[in-house]
Amino acid sequence: MPLPISRLALAGAFLSPCVAAPLAAQTTPPSGSEDILVVGQHSRDTLTTPDTTGSRLGLTPLETPATLSVIDGDTIRARGDMSVIDAESRAPGISNAGNPGNGGTALTARGFSGQGSVLQLIDGIRLFPAAGTITFPTDPWMVTRIDVLNGPASVLYGQGALGGAVNVLMRKPNTQRTEVEGEIGYGSQNSFHVAAGAGGPLTERLSYRVDGSYRRSDGYVDRGDARSHALSGTLRWTPTDTLVVTARDDYGHQDPMRYFGTPLIDGRLDDDNRRRNYNTRDGFIRYRDNRTTVQADWTPRDTLTISNQAYRLTSRRSWLNLESYCWIAAEGVCLNGANSDAATPGRILRTDMTGIVHDQTQWGDQGSVTLRTPIGEGIGNDFVAGFDVNLVKLTYSHNFGSDPQVSEVDPFDFDPGSIVDTQGIAPRYRTRTNEYAFFAEDRLTLGTHLSIVGGVRHERDRARRWTIDYPEGDRRETFALDKRLHNTTWRVGSVYQPIPTVSLYAQYATGVDPIGTLTTYSTGQVQFSNARGDQVEAGAKAVFLDGHGTATIAAYRIVKKGLLAQLTPTSPVEQVGQRSAKGVEAAISLDLPHGIGIGANGSVLDARFDDFLSGGTSFNGNTPPDVPEMLANLWLRWDATRLLQARAGLRYVGRRYSDNANRFRVPAYATVDATLSYALTPRLALDVHAYNLFDRNYALNTYGNQQWVLGRPRSIDVSLRVGF
DSSP, X not given: OOOOHHHHHHHHHHSOGGGHHHHHHHTXXXXXXXXXOOSSOOOOOOTTSOOSSSOTTOOOGGGSSSEEEEEEHHHHHHHXXXXXXXXXXXXXXXXXXXXXXXXXXXXXXXXXXXXXXXXXXXXXXXXXXXXXXXXXXXXXXXXXXXXXXXXXXXXXXXXSOXXXXXXXXXXXXXXXXXXXXXXXXXXXXXXXXXXXXXXXXXXXXXXXXEEEEEEEEOOSSTTOOEEEEEEEEEEEEEEEXXXXXXEEEEEEEEEOOOOOOEEOBTTBOOTXXXXXXXXXXXXXXXXXXXXXXXXXXXXXXXTEEEEEEXXXXXXXXXXXXXXXXXXXXXXXXXXXXXXXXXXXTXXXXXXXXXXXXXXXXXXXXXXXXEEEEEEETTEEEEEEEEEEEEEEEEEEEEOTXXXXXXXEEOSSSOOOOOOOOSSXXXXXXXXXXXXXXXXXXXXXXXXXXXXXXXXXXEEEEEEEEEEXXXXXXXXXXXXXXXXXXXXXXXXXXXXXXXXXXXXEEEEEEEEEEOSSOGGGOOGGGTTOOOXXXXXXXXXXXXXXXTTTEEXXXXXXXXXXXXXXXXXXXXXXXXXXXXXXXXXXEEEEEEEEGGGEEEEEEEEEEEEEEXXXXXXXXXXXXXXXXXXXXXXXXXXXXXXXXXSEEEEEEEEEEOOEESSTTOOSEEOOEEEEEEEEEEEEETTEEEEEEEESTTOOOOEEEESSTTEEEEOOOSEEEEEEEEEO
């Protein structure tokens, strides 16, 4: 099978020793530029930089009537974030909701959580989860920046974005000069990583970028070893001054920790078992993703741009593990409901032997036409219209129905054992999902102070499913369902700029979330439509101190209707429930004299079920699961000398609940990270990253009510970084 573009490009770049000398000669910094390797990026004014995530018109965040945060890729790497989700969860109002069941990538935003409410994109293209699982992209080394749009984004990207949308933008070629950079590091838990990248012009019309990274660790629980590698390659061709064609291939392979959490003992985290892994010794988790895109941008004149991006993404995710663990109380029962007929108090009950394979392919094409029309003195109109088409094929394999593997083990000293799978993992159903949408957005500027921005999107989805069984050993497919959905979402907002560096805005937006996952629609969901929601938001943004300071604040209220509810234990399930969230988010960034920088953000919200009954039990007034109602991040930077920089960061996540009834509370936590960077030579820097400096025990997320997925303990990583 031919290698993807990125692997061919990387092989050529890294296997040619003679390339180093000419590259060094080409990359001499221009006269007057910084001659010391940058030890850590300073704060940047992102409010006045055009951005396509919050608006397809490429408005700046100051011009966009919504909350849009930008995290620069160099800042991510300078802070030492080891995964994309670590970086994303430092944005205002965003928290980590990842666990092995969702690929470790789920997020919470504005009171809503999971892949069905916080949409994830790569270079502006949405990813379709299979059963709530997304596993791409893999490594922050490949990232040029991350954009976070808080609040409903369905008018831009479709269903599944009521809480927000997160757009990961990958590194692109530098068309002006050649760049070569790399890093290698080692640290706690026998962790090791190496990454390298190169890019620049090949000819006047052709440029390239190639990147590769590898990570490994023994993990911070027993048998917690993890491995991953990622490769990327891009070619950018400008056959004319008005046409740009970009071809790109990204590949990622992950073998993450086979760790599904630590069971509480008597309702509390016990120091003696916090590093135990209750999975079997032969459990496994593997993710493999490959994305190929071709994009063309044609600008025949300054007022007209035509763009099109075609793409293909393949994902294969597989795992086989013993996933659920619960301490057996004195009464011989487990609080998570997974009870054994002969439960022994004081032991750990292990259940849910689960094997799954997702074999998924997504094809798509997105096109748009943008027209910018000056109308008169101080009045202008920008308009974009386009389409979005996707086809997703999924084959879902599992071993459900196999004889349950149930065992009891001592909480502190046990043989992990092996998987006993009596049925085997085999294809059980396949689905085909078609999505097409038409969208339009318009901005009318009325003088130098006022603008009105509006947008609309009409989307149609069709999900078909075939059941696969094996009568007498022969494979047979049976048509199961054909579900059609259609949604029209819209938003309208206004921005008032009393001076060019200050914006006051207000917006009303609508959105939709799927019931479950669109690609895995089941017969039990056929009668239901998507849940609908709307948001009212108002806020202010400012750039001050001659561009050395930025600040934003926003207040909002989101209401989501159409939750599945059951009024009594015997009544039918109806789509009548409602939940809401209201809150305030704020962020500030300052570059002060004497090399001091400050970045801080925080959010406070009230999320609740307004009208929700399940099995005859009312959850009205309760906080939905996985939603922290307080979040805060603080980063301090000090450039002590030209060669030395120190950083310290505080992350605070408020308490959450793991169940609708709010019986099981997950405590709040705060962790402190720190980084020291020193330029050894003009081209070589030493970085020391300290994580969880005070060694706090905390739950990143839960996997069941009595099973906490713990965060990394205190760790030190040391790395060398080189750049030309």
